[in-house]
Amino acid sequence: MSMYTLLVNNNHYEVDVEPDTPLLWVLRDHIKLKGTKYGCGIAMCGACTVHIDGEAARSCSLPVSSLARKRITTIEGLSPDGDHPVQQAWVEEDVAQCGYCQGGQIMSAASFLKTNPMPSVDEIRMAMSGNICRCASYNRIEKAVVLAAQKLKQQ
Amino acid sequence: MKKKIDRRGFLKVSALSAGGMLIGFNLFSSCKNSAKLPDDISKLNYKDFNAYIQIAPSGAVTIYAPNPEIGQGVKTSLPMLIAEELCVSWDSVLVKQANLDEAYYRQMSVGSTSILMGWLPLREVGATARQMLVNAAAQQAGVAPSKCTIKEGIITCDGNISIGIGEVVEEAAKLEIPTDVKLKDAKDFTIIGRNIKNVDANNIVTGKPLFGLDYEYDGKKIACMMRAPFGYKLKSFDATEALALQGVVDAFSFMQNSIAVVAEDTFTAMKAIKLIKPVWEATKRAADSEKENVKIKSLLQDSKYDLIQSTGNVDKAFASAEATIEQVYETPYLPHSCMEPMNFFAHVTDDWIKLAGPIQTPQNALNRVANALKRDKKDITLELTRIGGGFGRRLFGNYAPEAAIISHKSKYPIQLVYSREEDMMGGIYRPAISYKVSGAIKSNQVSAYKLRQVGSTSLKGRFANRFPTGAIPNVRLESIRNKSSITTGAWRAPISNVYAFAEQCFLDEVAFKLKKDPIAFHLELIEKAKKSDNEHLVYEPERMEGVIKLLAKKANWGNQSEGVYQGFSQYFSHETYAAEVAEVELRNGIPVITRVICAIDCGLVVNPLGAKNQVVGGIIDGIGHAMYSDFCIKDGRPTVTNFDRYRLIRMNETPQVECHFVQSNLAPSGLGEPSLPPAGAAVANAIFAATGVRITKQPFIKNKEVFG
Known part of the structure; x- marks a missing residue:
């Protein structure tokens, strides 16, 4: 296990997980943001799409270790009041x-x-x-x- | 419309201690005499009532909707029926999903029946509550109830005194329940027939935790599982590596042929299950779909079969035919591929069991858990979540007892999560079915029609006496069950989804052979059905004619622009009539489906917006699976296990779908399924029009002559 600091929806989170843990499961299981969904786990269905520095990415295939200093946005953080x-x-x-x-x-x-x-x-x-x-x-x-x-x- | 029903029997009313009125009711049975309503809204129980309406002193109405929502919109359309009769504005209504307790009668979403079964009872509940509110207002104003009107939650007495329903809820709750209330006339509907949006839309677009996989519980662990291939047994397994993984807390075999791992989080559990080394042992029933296809082909010619329907004398008609046509249609096993994989939460303790998750048949799940663990049903509670797609898969709740057994064995509260691979490999598939359809021709008419189904399911009696019975004098339906160790079950519009493909492709071929326009040919058949004296017909030829005529007009049938090829198909199922025209264009010689036009008669349309969404989705679903979805099982395992090699229709392959409803005031029938069955045949018939090739096997994309 290793500690990672993630910037998700403008909040900093510290998580203690294995380096190969995909962002999807860090969001869902550790940060408890459930809006990002598991559909296939192999980047083929798009249910887990988030923004990394503003660009769409499949969170099921992004290891947490690759996300240092990246700005992560999930569906919960797309807009302050759900009014994007x-x-x-x-x-x-x-x-x-x-x-x-x-x-x-x-x-x-x-x-x-x-x-x-x-x-x-x-x-x-x-x-x-x-x-x-x-x-x-x-x-x-x-x-x-x-x-x-x-x-x-x-x- | 006046209906006398003893409403005292199926609903009860009381005041809430915090103010407001609570109505509890049972949809399809009477309440027990002893049933008591709670005086606190947080203490709703579903032992005595299966749904509630709460009216607050502010006039806000909360409906606790009884049916599980799987995306078919009943969480919107059923409460619309109550709100309509209650005469409140839809904006003042909040809908909440009711949870399951024991004795919760028929709380399931199946067979497009929710709207059909709820149509009268839900309106009666709403009308009864409305009458009580009006009676209370009349009392307060000192006028007769007959001098009062109610609109959008405001009761007007004697033309000038206005009273909001919230102002009289406490008085209303004390009144006697009226036994003779009047339902509204269809012409006075203000909510039914209006476009009402999905009530959960805001929660969905903001990513709120609504679904089974989002369920949280203190101390929850995650379980993943694997099961023996079809027709194999678990001989032994080695869990050493899995257990060595940090975060894995348990691994064991259960239910004879399955293995589970329990871990602190989902990723660890998914990793760990892959590290299990099982030894499977083949039995005589080891499954192979290619070998089954060979067997199915021979059964199509077998002399023994189950007779489903025999009308007239088919053999005699074939013996005296001037010509015959015969065609074989083949369809594969298919997984459901719900976007939310199967999952369920269970916490089994010595004293009680808590279950939660996405399921279409909660009562059945609860019974299965009680049986599996030999526990009293009274000690089990089940909380329903929103469901990320059903399509029939979540009728078969095998994952509920699996979750309960894993919790029981591990002693942890666990959420069982199927990986996509496990979801696709451990399916309750659409059965692989083949059809042999034959027609006898005499004097340029069809004198006999014979259909044989061979598949890992039986053709049921409810298919008897459907179209073209009544239109063709001699009809025989035969069925042979192909026994298989591959588990099968309901898949959106069960059997109809492939039966319609065979029937409607075949009739198109017959029309072509008779040199008749396909729609003219169908109308000619229906004309005969209208005159038929067969009392057993289960469809109304007039309504079938109505949708086809509406479709022909809307699709501009017979006058399509150059380069556009149309194919027609129509089918009756779930009490609803659907007719469709698919249009294809050739691009570089390959057919591309560009547009589908559909006409539907489902009686009165409760929520046109939701109805259209269902119909359009059903058509694209039907086209997608007929066109692309290829699925084989070898050595007991599917050869594809995820969306990289198992193909679902995607946006760039999707036609524009237009949908038109027949205007009707008949009681509504469901829409979750009926648009799907005709879709595949409409496309196959359009491809024939464009290329001259008859596609008789799903998925169409594998036809090399057409798609290269």
Whole structure:
């Protein structure tokens, strides 16, 4: 076991874990932030998506030892009051069915819109194809990303 | 509509000590005479009542929703029924998930039945409470209740005195329960039929801990497990390396053929289970899906079968046919792949057992734990969490007794967590099923229809007398069970999900052979069904005709733009009628599914927004699994165990789906499943229209002629 200091959602956390422990399990089991989900453990489903220094990353495949001095953002920290334009768009489009994958979807979308603030529908479909939604809410995710882009533009 | 029901029987009302009114009710049975409501909201029990409504002095209404939410929206749509009759504004309603205790009757989400079963009882509860509030307000204003109206939680007496429901809750709670209340007319609905968003939307988008895997408990350890391959036994195992890992507290075998490790945290438990060295021993039942396919093929020709339905004289019609058509359709075993892997919490002590987690059949889970540990059901409590996808998998709660046994053996409160690999390997799969469908043609009409199912499940009687019975004079349905050690169970729209693929691809092929337009051919068949004197038909041909006609109009059937190829399919299940047109375009010669248009008749649509979400999701789910999901079992183990090699549909492969509802005031039927069954056939038929190739085997993507 080793001690690591992590900066998560602007808070410092000290955790005593094995160096190969993925960020996903540090967040869920040690820091008790449950919004980041386990889906596959091999970076294929996107349920565990977080931001590292503002960029989307699959937390299930990031060992804690690689995160020194990185700024980690989870779905809980995306906005102070759950009012990030992507979150608002998700509620307005009634995207969620079971809801399990949606935190990861939102984190992917928020990061994507930072790099491409005015994406085409095809670009959205490609950018979001790393996130699986088993309820198949894909049509609404697509619409919500378009809506979120409009909201971000207005800000 | 006036209904006389003894409402005293199934609901009770009392005042809460902190103020406000509490209504407790049983949905499908009467309350016991001795049943008493608690006077404190924190002491709700579900022994005597299976759901509650609390009305606070502020006028706020809290409904403790009785059905587990698996993403199908009942946590929204069922409370809408109560709120509608209560005549309150939806904004003043808060919905909370009720927990399970013993004697909680039919608390499960299965077979798209929640809305069908709740339609009248929930409205009656709401109407009764509304009448009591109105009676109390009338008393206070000194007018007759008939002079009072109620709207959005405000009671207006004699046209000028306004009283909020919160102001009269305490008085209302003391009144006698009226036995003759009036339900609202459909034309007066203000909540039913409105687009109401998912009640948990804000919690979901902010990452609140709602799901089973998010469950926290002091001193909780994590357990991971492995089980013998299908048809194998556990001979021995070596846990030395696993136990040497820091944080691992126990490792043992249980339930004969499974091994568990218990650790301080999830990552350690997942690491440790991989370090276990088991020795499996093959039995005669060692499973291999390729070998099963060979057996299934021979059973398709076997002379012995179970007869599910026989109408007319099929053999005679085939003997006198001018032509016959026969086709075989094949579908593989499929895992459910819920995004939240199976998991369950259990704390087994000498005095009590606490269970918590995501399950569609809580009562059954509780019974299984009681049986497994030989304990009194009274000592067991079960807390429900939100469920990260069901699709049928969480009806089969084997993970609940597994968790309880691991807790019992290790003496720790534990949460059993399946890794994705364990979830996919230890599945309760959709059965692998093949169909042989044959048709006899005489005078350019179908004179007989014969369908044989062979699979690791039986074709049940409820499939009898569905379409095309009534439309074709001679029909025979046959079933042969292929015995297998591979565990199977319900998978979204059980059997229908593959049965519709066979039936609707076959009828498309028949239409082509008869040189008839597929939709015109279906309407012609339905016309015959409308005139049929067969009393056993389980579907209404008129409603089937209605959805097809609506679909043909909305899809602009027969007038598609150049380069767009349409395929049609329709199917009746779960009391709901669904008809779909899939459109494909060829890109570099490969078919791409661009759009699906769907028409649905599910009676009155309670929540159009939620209903549309269900229908669209069901169609994409049906297309995704028909197109991409390939699953084989070799040496008792699936050959794919995670989403790298097991393919689920992704956003860039998803068509735009349009959904249209038939306007209806008939009692609503469910929507979690019925849009899925026709989807695969609509796509296969569109691919035929585009390429001239009949795809008869799932997953379609493996068809080299079409997809290269």
